[in-house]
Amino acid sequence: MAERITLRTIWFDRRGRGYLLQLIVLLLVAVFFAVITSNTIANLQKAGLTSGFGFLGDQAFFDINQRLIDYTSQSSFGRALIVGLLNTVLVSSLGIITATLIGFFAGILRLSNNWLVSRLVTGYVEITRNVPLLLQIIFWWAILTSLPRVRESIPFLGSFLLNNRGLRAPSPNFESPFLWVFITLILCSIVTVAISIWSRRRQKLTGKTFPITLAGVFLLIIIPLFVYYGLGQPINWDIPERTRFNFRGGFNITPELLALWIALATYTGAFISEIVRAGVLSVSTGQSEAAFSLGLRKNHTMRLIVIPQALRVIIPPLTSQYLNLTKNSSLAIAIGYQDLVSIGGTILNQSGHALEVVAIWMVVYLSLSLATSAFMNWYNKRISLVER
């Protein structure tokens, strides 16, 4: 006896109701997008704007002083965006490296049993975490741009010079024999990897250990240094010299890049230190006590027992901090560091192609974050405890 299917029977059937609900939501979403699209088309027509990515080939007419690849005001919008993307990558990678160093250092110092040191680090962490990053960026930038003029540059660390146009640093010039140093370095790395694989295998089979750290230092530092000096120091440092109004030699880091770098590194470093602290604390003391009772020495306990378990807790939030840092680098626009968002904003104002520029931003940042979360999922799967 087949029942007649009416709206009523669908509503009181669990699956039927599910389908109906989804259909309604789908319709609502479709209507929402249809309204937005039609409004957009109407508005663009009213403003006499065209859409499409063809404008990326047009000439940009504006200058970018911070650039990693060749660019002039005759270059295209597309090239300008690539310059911006590279600037984002530059400041993010500098920031990530420094923030990780600061974060691990501060996190471990905060766990120190020295009361004064742990309080000092706590002060740093609380101050940087509770003040807006944008304010910190602008603050550092204001300080760096109010430094003495070029003529009264502050020298430090030997050949660095600091002034209101940024940091002047010596730049290396590689001469052709340096190629050999480079080749030695690569060969030694391969040998080191091979030795470490061999020693691990031997340790598993026979229990004999091999002084792998010592061998690594010898192969990776001493031999290349030997080759470097043997070839007569083939790096020629170009040390900045003050001339009457400017500098000769060396390369310049702009105050914008420097301010952004310092602010991002100290801000994210504070967050990372919290993550590191939580990670180390998450390994229960029973673990290290058990390791001691097995006869492991303190550094072995740290390296073989505590750190691997702490890393399991540390890595996932750490990657999301890296992602935050990359996204936060877009605050560059406030001090005029020309990153992807800042250059995109200029293009948006010049060409009026708001939709396309915003789409490019979204695609770039989204692919970065999706790649990061893909890595995180892979890593989580690899290191997660296999539970019964």
Add this chain to the structure above:
Amino acid sequence: MMAAVDNYKKSRPPPAASAGVIGWCRQNLFSSFSNTILTLVSFYLLALAIPAFLDWAFFSSQISGNTRFDCKVEGACWAWVDQRFGQFLFGFYPEGERWRVILAFVLLFPALIPWVTQDLPGQRYLRWFSVAYPAIATILLAGGLGLREVPTDKFGGFMLNLIVGLSGIVLSLPVGILLALGRQSKLPLIRWLSIGFIEAIRGVPLITLLFVSNILLPIFLPPDMTLDSIIRVIIMVTAFASAYMAEVIRGGLQAIPSGQIEAAHAMGLNYWKSMRLIVLPQALRISIPGIVNTFIGLFKDTTLVIVIGLFDILGIANAMVSNPDWLGLSTETYVFVAVFFFAVCFSMSRYSMWLERRLGKQRH
């Protein structure tokens, strides 16, 4: 047997070197060679930094004067505070009407009470007041009902940070709950839409969303419709915060054992009832610390509105730093603003830590 107990000797006091101030210092500052060095280095740094800062901020500072040129001291020049304090708080809000902002701010606290505690007399009326508060605050701030109208482009200063931050967090709470439920829904379409929204918002910087609010939202609206710029900002900030809120609440939902929802179903409650009466009250309570942390993050991010030309407290500070009368006082100005934010954010983060500890105690 009692006599035997009486025969115990009184325990001797610990050696002087391990008790009291000396013992504490030995244990916490000089326990080993490396620790001693660390302590001395820290003391040295503090001895350099603290007197220098105090001297700059207080002892050698000046608090009176009309322009920076009146400041003849080595230290900080706080002369501008007297003139500009109102602007830092209220932006360009007309001076005669500023009592309205203060009143709206004061009324915020009774409106918050029903969310913090449940055992106060007159609780029911407070709840109604809490529901009506957004409308009351809007009328107080923007005008209407006999109050003079104040256009929103006069809003600014710390008040703007509070308006954007508070509306963002309050509006994002319901949206975030729906998104979190949607992400766990068994209906694939709803689940995928929620995941798509959450990940898309979390994947991009807030600045790009503010650009969307400023440039794209007017394009998306019907050609003859305009929307106030602060409302546009609040819309995008809400979208931004609700994605983060959804993840915080999802964490809370996942911590509720599935037995709870099974029991609710067994009692004959349907999906919405079991969520509203059983699951969400427990999940939200667990997520309160996370919600407070989201609010701290959002509140700090409200300074980003300067990028689209609004004058929040940081915008006012920037304007003042480039004012010829006060040129070059950037350190003073930014330290002043930083103190404001630090006071608010630090106390909130302590509150959230206290809540977390209390929750931890309750569960065991």
